[in-house]
Amino acid sequence: MLSQLRVLYLHLNHLTGEIASSLSNCTSLEIMSVAENHLSGEIPTKLFSKTIHLTNLYMGGNNFSGRIPVSLFNCSQLQFLVLPNNQLSGIVPTELGNLRALRALSLWSNQFVSGSTTSLPFLTALINCSFLTQIDCDDNHFTGLIPSSVGHLSTHLEILNLGYNRIRREFPPQIGYLTNLTLLSLNINLLTGVIPSAIGKLQRLERLFLGFNNSQGNIPTEIGQLKNLGVLSLSHNNISGKIPDSLSYLQQIRYLYLDTNELTGTIPSGLGDCRKLEALDLSSNKLHGRIPPQVAVLPNLLFRFNLFSNFLEGPLPAELSPIPDSLEKLKNLKDLDFSSNNLSGRIPLTLEKLTALQHLNLSINQLSGEVPKHGVFKKLYVTSFTRNLGLCGPWVMLPPCAAPKHQSLRYLQTVLIPIGTGVFVICCVVMFFMWRCYCKTRSVTLKPFEVGPQKVSFQELLAATDGFNEANLLRVGSFGKVFKGVLQDGTMVAIKVLNILDEYARKSFDRECNILRRVRLKIITSYLDLDVKALIFPLVPNGSLDIFLYPAGEQSSQGQLCHLDLIQRLSIALDVAQGMEYLHHRCFVQVIHCDLKPSNVLLGEDMTAFLTDFGISSLSLGNSIDSYTSTHTLKGSIGYIAPEYGVSGHVTTKGDVYSYRIMLLEMMTRKKPTGSIFIEGMNLHKWVSRCFPNTIDDVVDRNFLSGDLNNDENKALNCLKKLICVGLLCTKESPEERPSMIDIVKILHILKDSFLGVASATTFQIELSSLLNSRNVGGNDDESQSFSF
Incomplete structure (x- = not known):
């Protein structure tokens, strides 16, 4: 009936179900687009008959699963094969090489494997596609090496994207033969060896992403020959040697990321010739010498200028006090970090005028003179310029300046x-x-919490923390810093110091005092005067959950191990859930935490978990929420905030449940919800759910694979799936369909008892099914079936 149909456009709708095999009757079909829908199932084999004349196939942004059907290669005239952002799996077939007319291949964000541990066979097969301009296959499960045959790919190739896979060893110099490349991305792989000098042959290259690998050696001087390069990312490698002067020839460069390497030598003054630079990050290297004034006044540095953690020395360049014209050009600068160097001189007063500046860090240097008081400095913490012995000013932890x-x-x-x-x-x-x-x-509006008379003086706080030394800094809270210390009687304490220059910090102190008094949480005492507001808690010896998950920082999943086993993570999840249950349902006055995340979960000596940081929490009596929730700002931390907060701003206990779900998935995967891999619509929940339950080992923390699973693999893996299942219960964004913390505590208790052999293994499934049926959480019937074990 539709045998004469040539073009079928159904993209950007809300279509569900599977593709009908009857579409194979459309033998004249040339262009088919069903992208960005909710279609599922396998791609029908019958869809591609030998008589079809298909040239363009767009099926991305759906939920298709299974393999690429072999019948697809009947479409000998196919030019555009676009299947990204699905759940397709299996080996990428080498029959792709039969599609001689192919111009673009897009398979990113699927679950494809290479089919070989030593090479990428499909990449070699594509040599036959002489018109190919684009290969976009990042975010899959490719292993092996990039074959030397890559140099024989189409001379028309413009985009080669194999990032976020598991490709090993060094990439071959034959890549230099692809002289029409404009984008080359191999970031987030397992590449080693040196970057080949042949990279300099890619004269049309505009974007080069080689970050987050294990590359070694020097930065090739030949990179300076890439006249069209706008983005260069070599961060998080083991690259050593000097920054080559040839980088100053990159007149089009806008983003230059060389951070977290082993670079030595000085910062080339020639970088000042890169007038279009908007972001420059040289942090976490071994650079020394002075900051070149030519670099300090780059006119278009709008977003990032980071020299953190090097061995720089000498005075801050006078050019950082720009004349009005230069100041106007720097009006969008948001991040300026010169900490942990050996800089001297005064802090320029003109920095007060950089109104867009959100983060300024001048700490751990040799700066002197008075700290400016106005402009951006009103919003800063004193830790932005601590450990500079010559500085003075009206700040806590700094000596007062001498009167004129x-x-x-x-x-x-x-x-x-x-x-x-x-x-x-x-x-x-x-x-x-x-x-x-x-x-x-004061006596009417806010009673002090019952901790007895004030027990400490400011001098004792100074002595306890060694003058609020950065070495005693435990963490950064919502509106202040937390230091560890020892009081005169030997008590180990955590001292939370509020930033009194911040209006919201002052309100946060009052709110936290009010909540601590009402919920009977343990606190030793407080300190309050015109200059300092501090809360003193017993020290929780093991620090935060965040430190255990990321022992060497957020990128620790690339190397450092997390020593929390499965039963410990399960116990911590249960402890946190019980704490939230108390705040939501058993406390005299309901408390909504509003900022649940790993850094706000502390671990005691026996690894018992405790909630902390109630600085932005809200009190509720019936339908009444405390006055502090009437702000127009989102409550919480990016990545953990419930989506409905962005619409109404009204906080609820179900918002805390959403944050708990994110934190639980983070505990299992060791991936922060704000990680760099979560872009273009991908988030932590989608990333986990697409592998649940059959290929869940692709996303969970690999420590599980080397720890618990070796002891009793089936039992531990089954428990792990069930724990992640709890995190995926709220598959819909509607708050009403999320379980309460009472439900979560109950089901986690059963899961823990089941894993320890105290309760029947089937009890968890019965309780889960009851929860799904009674509260209609977990989506439709098909989705609910995926929660069966």
Whole structure:
């Protein structure tokens, strides 16, 4: 009936179900697009008959599974094969080489494997496709090596993207034969060896991504020959040697990332010739010498200028106090980090005018003079410039600056002192009456929590923390810093110091005091004066869950091991759930935490988990939420915030349930929800759910594979799937369909007892099925079936 149909456009709809095999009757079909729908199932084998004349096939952004059907290779005239962002799996067939007319191959974000541990056979097969311009296959499960035959791919090839796979060894110099490449991406793989000098032959290259590998050797000087290069990312490798002067020839470069390597030598002043640079990151290397003034005044540095953790020395360049014209060009600068170097001199006053600046770090240097007070400095923490012995100013942890000397002592005695005395008397009278009013108001609006009289002085806080030394810094909270210390009686404590210059921090202190008093959480005492607000807690010896998950920082999953086994993570998940259940359902007044994440979960000596940081929490009595929730800002941390908060701003217990789900998945995968792999619509939940339950070992923390699973693989893997299942219960975004913390505590108790052999293994499935049926969480019937074990 539709045998004459030539073009079928059904993309960008909400279509569900499977592709009908009857479409094979459309023998005249040339272009077919069903992309960006909710279609599922396997791609029908009958769809591609020998008589079909298909040239363009677009099926990306669906839920197709299974393998690429062999019948597809009947489409000898196919030019565009676009299947990304599905759940397709299996070996990428070498029959792709039979599609001689193929121009674009897009298979990114699937579960394809290479079919060989030594090479990528499909890549070699594509040599036959002489019109090919694009190969986009990142975010799959490819292993093996890049074959030397890659140099024989189409001379028309413009895009080669194999990033976020498991490709090993060094990439061959034959890549230099692909002289029409504009994008080459091999980031987030297992590449070793040196970057070949042949890279300099890619004269049309605009974007080069080789970061997050294990590459060694020097940066090839030949990279300076890439006149069209706009983005160069070599970060997080083991590259050594000097930054080549030839990089100054990159007149089109906008983003240059060389951070987290072993680079030595000085920063080339020639980088100042790269006038289009918007982001420059040289942090975490071994660079020394001074900051070149030519680099300091790059006119288009809009987003990032990071020199953190090097061995730089000398004064801050005078050019960082730009003349008005240059200052105007730097108005969008958001991040400026010169910490952990050996810089000297004063902090330029003109930095006060950089209104877009969100992060300034000048700490651990040799700076001197008075810290500016205005502009961006009103929003900064004192830790932005601590460990500079010559600095002074009206900040906690800094000595006061010396009062200026008057030129005339006579003028001081005859004029200023009498006037000052009169003003002082008047001020005292006014302040006396204001203080009386304040005391009356304070006693009504906010009672102190019951911790007895104030037990510490500011001098004792200084002594306990070695002058708030950065070496004693435990973590950064929502509105302050937390230091470890020892009081005079030997008590190990954690001291949370609020940033009093921040209005929201001051409100956070009052809110946290109010909540701690009401929920009976343990606290030793507080300290409060005009300059300092601090809460003193017992020290929890094992630190935060975040530290255990990422023992060497957020990128630890690339190397450092996490020593939390499965039963420990299960116990921590249960402890946190019980704490949230108490706050939501058993406390005298309901508390909504609003910032649940691993860094706000502390681990005691026996690895018992405790909730912390109630600085942005909300109190609720019935339908009444405390006044602090009436702000227009989102409550929580990016990646953990419930989606409905972005619409209404109204916080609920179901928002905490959403954050708990994200944290639980993070505990199992050791991937932060804000990680660099989660872009273009991909998030932690989608990333896990697409592998659940059959290929879940592709996303879980590999420590499980080398730890618990070796002891009793089936039992541990089954428990792991069930724990992730709890994290995936809320597959829909609607808050009403999320379980309560009471439900989660109950089901985790059963799971833990089942794993330890205390309860029947079937009890968990019965309870889970009951929860799915009673609360309609977990999606439709097909989705619910995936929660069967």
